[in-house]
Amino acid sequence: MHTIRRWFAAAPAALLLALAAASAPAGDAPPPRAADEVFYQVFERSFRDSDGDRIGDLRGLTGKLDYIRDLGATSILLTPLQPSPYYHNYFATAFKAIEPAYGSLDDYFAFVRAAHARGLKVYLDEEFQYVAEGHPWWDNAICQPRAPYAGHLLWRDAQHCTAEPFLDRARWQGYDGRDIGIAMVDLHDPGVQRYFRELLLYWADPHGDGSGRDGVDGFRLDHMMDDLDRKGVDRDLFAGFWTPLFRALKARRPGLRLIAEQAGWGYGRDWLVRGHVDLVFAFPLRGALAKLDKRAIVDTLRATARDTPPGKDQIVFLENHDIDRYMSLVGGDPAKARAGAAIALLLKGEPLVYYGQELGMRGRPLKDVPVSDAIQIPMREAFRWQAELEAPGSAIWYRGDRPWWTGRYNRSHDGVSLEEEQADPDSLYHWYRTLLALRRARPELREGGQRILCDDASAVLCLLREDGARRTLLLVNLGAADARPALGAKLAGAAWADLLHGGADASPAALLHPMQVRILGTR
Known part of the structure; x- marks a missing residue:
């Protein structure tokens, strides 16, 4: 990615360091409260290789926990770890086991202990239908x-x-x-229900004493449905399978959190109410953010709020392992990538960053290949630790003479690597660190309410996050021309500071350039 200096360039180094110092958890830190979570999703096979076989593994992940914490994440969401004939490890051949290429059960528990020691939560992805x-x-x-x-x-x-x-x-x-x-x-078979209850209790409470020591902090339930595949042969699962399973888990670990990947990718109300999960993924909102269209974002925010009952929440995201990388969606435009990141990370909800998103990694589904699980490899390419793609530690398990390698998105010395972006204060990586540090430093961005201002025909998105007297105002010009927020007297009487530029005095009514982001806070 070519670095372009914009009006909304990343925060000065001094500000970033100060925010990071305030937000980074110390070793042996307590885990974050639920509303404070920032998820970092890892596609295990593609993250970090520790033994030279080019396959990402648990030891490689464990060695990079400080990176995840220092970025500003609080929780790690893994893709499945169980053995499978498929590279993504969905569709298991064993459930209480670890994919041999990833390591052993000892490696897994060492990873969980190391994550918890850093104040990071761990979530397992489960797909056992x-x-x-x-x-x-x-x-x-x-x-x-x-x-x-x-x-x-x-x-x-x-x-x-x-x-x-x-x-x-x-x-x-x-x-x-x-x-x-x-x-x-x-899933209605009593033996199956007993097996999965015991399996998830094992991952949540390995010592069986209710302490949760060395256990995960939650589960993502892949492809969760009430009528599996809508065939009518595995139906009424909310009441007959999921609810009893969740009841047993919460009885043992009351703080355990359950995340549904709701089938159909809608607003998820049925999963939150009848399915009794704690969180769903904000798929419609992601669709609006992909367009960077103000009206679509505003309408979807309101619909999402209506369909999210009190005590439940939505995971806000731009990317995951199944969908196009955001940088590819916005045509490689760094300004649009920054605007989308600012909205997604500062909205009400719990944000998720997919590994490499913070670098602007690219990837879209393959075309003109046989229908297989290869189609999604481009969105699951190796995390770019170094400028040289084939450097030691790079998890390029897909290397070869097939289209997913010969037509790969990531190339050596293309500017889209941690090594290159850490050295550039205006990089997307530093922008993500700044945004996540702001979220950690300001309670209203984690737990506060949300008001939509500037609900007009202009292209300026205005979102106010507030928690008592604490307020943060996010302004993003999503149009192609300069524009001024039409705030009127809504914010009269408040003294505002520019949170991206050292806390200097700022006016919410100042002109915004196309795709410019301004983040203001009350003093």
């Missing part, structure tokens, strides 16, 4: 209706020779060309 070919529940029950695990899966025939498949086909292609079967689990 299906099993892949090779799982003993399937292998040992094929054409054996009386086998011990036969009732754990759904079958299309009385002889149990044909399992009910994932979606509309029996086998799915992996990026390596293998066709692999995926079967649906019968």
Whole structure:
């Protein structure tokens, strides 16, 4: 990425250092309160390699926990760790196990302890509505209706020779060309329910004493549905499967948090109310942020607020492992990338940063390739620790002569690496650090209310976050021409400081250039 100095350049180094010092947790720090969380999502295979095999692993992740903490995140959300024939490790062949390429159970627990020692929470991604070919529940029950695990899966025939498949086909292609079967689990089977209750209790409370020591702080429930795949064969799951499971988890660990990836990617109210999860992902809001359209953002913010009951929350995000990288969506424009980041990180809700988003990593789904899990590799490329893509530690597990490597987005010395951006005070990386430090330093940005001002036809987005007398005002010109916020007398009588430029006196009514961001706070 080429560095471009803009009117809204990153905060001066002195301000950033002061904010970071105020916000960075010390070792052995207590975990953040729920409303204070900032999630950092890691695609494990692509993050950091520790042993030279080019596959990201748990030891590599553990060695970079200080980076995640110092960026300003409080919580790590992992993609699945269980063994699977697929590179993304969804569709497991074992549940109470760790993918061998990632390490061992000892490596996993060492990672959890190291994260907790730094005040970081840990969330596991769980997807157990299906099993892949090779799982003993399937292998040992094929054409054996009386086998011990036969009732754990759904079958299309009385002889149990044909399992009910994932979606509309029996086998799915992996990026390596293998066709692999995926079967649906019968989530109403008592043995299945007992197994997953014990499994999640193990990850949440490994010592079984209610302390939660070495346990995770929450779970992401992938592809959560009430009627799985809308087939009518695994239905009424909110009441029959999820609610009893959550009740058992909360009885053991009351502070455990449950996140639904709501199927359909809507506002998620049904999951928050009938599904009894704590958080859902703000998918419609992400769609509006992708457009950087003021009216779409304002309308979606209001709809999101209406569909989020008290005590529940939304995870606000620009990227995740399934969707286009934001820098690619905005055409590589650093100004738009900064504007989107400022809105997403300072809105009401709990923000999520997908690994490499803070560097402006790029990636869009592959085209003109067979339907397989390879399509999404471009959004899951190796985190750029150094300017040289193939430097030691780089998790380029996808290296080879296939389109996901030959047509890769990340190239050596392209300006999109931590090494290059740390040296540039105007980089996107430093912009993210500044925004996250501001969020940590100002309580109203974490726990305060939110008001939409300037609700007019102009392109200036005006959001006021307030907590008692503390107020922060975010102003972003999303248009193509200079514009002035139409605030009228709404903010009369307050003395405002420019939080990005040393706290100098500032006027909320000052002119904004296209894609300029201004963040003001009351003294």
